[in-house]
Amino acid sequence: MRHTTTKGAISSRLSMRGALxxxxxxxxxxxxxxxxxxARAQSTGIAACDDFLTKYDTCVTxxxxxxQRATYKAQLDQTRKTWLDMAKNPSTKPAMEQSCKQTMDAMxxxxxxxxxxx
Numbered sequence: 001m002r003h004t005t006t007k008g009a010i011s012s013r014l015s016m017r018g019a020l021x022x023x024x025x026x027x028x029x030x031x032x033x034x035x036x037x038x039a040r041a042q043s044t045g046i047a048a049c050d051d052f053l054t055k056y057d058t059c060v061t062x063x064x065x066x067x068q069r070a071t072y073k074a075q076l077d078q079t080r081k082t083w084l085d086m087a088k089n090p091s092t093k094p095a096m097e098q099s100c101k102q103t104m105d106a107m108x109x110x111x112x113x114x115x116x117x118x
Contacts, residue, residue: 049100059116
């Protein structure tokens, strides 16, 4: 077996050796992200709101056609953000329980067409 000993070949082998630990480290980072999965949704601190958000998310991910999921997920994310902001505000927080229940009742009917029940 003959080994190439040109300056370019040696340089190439050395640079690959230096890259392998970085590739390995990058692979480990990706593996950790893949194993960790998505972050858990932040709680609003209002049981009715969190209940609705969980049920809505389950419905969207398990029942809706793939083509429509992105739209409903965007609505879910916007609703969650709005409710998280409201929960931080002492003047809006007391009305949230009722508001979330009303939202759930309104969404129930429209999501039943996809086979979602809550």
